[in-house]
Amino acid sequence: MKIGILLKQGPYNHQASDTAYKFAEAAIRKGHTVDAVFLYNDGVINATKLMDPPQDDRHIAERWSDLNREHGVEILACIAASKRRGINEDVMIKGGAITGLGTLTDIAIRNDRLITFGD
Template identity: 85%
Template sequence: MNIGILLKEGPYNHQASDTAYKFAEAAIRKGHRIDAVFLYNDGVINATKLGDPPQDDRNIAERWSALATEHGFEVLACIAASKRRGITDELMIKGGSITGLGTLTDIAIRNDRLLTFGD
């Protein structure tokens, strides 16, 4: 099954980031394909290099980058949400980029499922 993910919450302040990541890992293990992760609203913060969590904490941006790179999907941040938060292409993780909201529609159309994480 081809799956798209929509993540609407930022890291560390909501369970949605961790849940989406764990879902993606589990889906891949079961043989499904993650097509793309689209970040919207505060979700765009998940894909920036700006975070510097303590050594004993997980680095959510690095986790998304590694998973996307290893399994060949993109982490896409909404341009409007990114601009509102001062996020530019240079601040994006490896495997991440900024794109328009129309890309979310494309993800929804081309995949078997689009799962939303966050409020």
């Protein structure tokens, strides 16, 4: 199965980022393909490398970077939602990219499932 993920909430504020990550991890472990994580609404804040959580907490941005590096999962932030929230190429995590909503449509078309996490 090929899966796209739509993530509509910011990190830490809501469990959505964690559930999306755990779901992606499990899907990959089971041999499925996670094609992309598309960040929308406050979800775009998942993609800033400026986040700096305490040492004993999970680093949500780095987890997305790792997922990209190790499994080729595209981490894509919507440009319109990003611009509103001060997310741009300068603050983008390694392996992340800014893209348009057209890409989300492509993700919806080319995958077997589009699963949403948010509030």
